[in-house]
Amino acid sequence: VHHKFDLMHETLFLAINLIDRYLSIQNVVRKSLQLVGITGMLLACKYEEVYVPALEDFVIISDRAYTREDVLKM
Structure with a gap:
């Protein structure tokens, strides 16, 4: 996702940090891991990127x- 949208490295690092922090306090079933990932990436984009996909x-x-x-519910 990071490479496909040509995002900054900082965005990827922030997304990983957000996902890691979320998973440390919330149990997530395997089926929802991708949802957590794209939500984390979306939030990181809103903080770091000039253009948000x-x-x-x-x-x-x-x-x-x-x-x-x-x-949006996530």
Whole structure:
């Protein structure tokens, strides 16, 4: 995802940090790990990037495994 959207390295590092911190306090089933990942990447983009990929782009890159509403609920 990071490479596909041509994001800064700092965005990837922040996304990993956010995901790690979330997983340290919340048990997540394997089925939802990708959702946690794309949500973490979206949040990191909002902090670090000048251009933030659209939420729909994250849904599409996850092969529509989750809906827009799933990401927003997360």
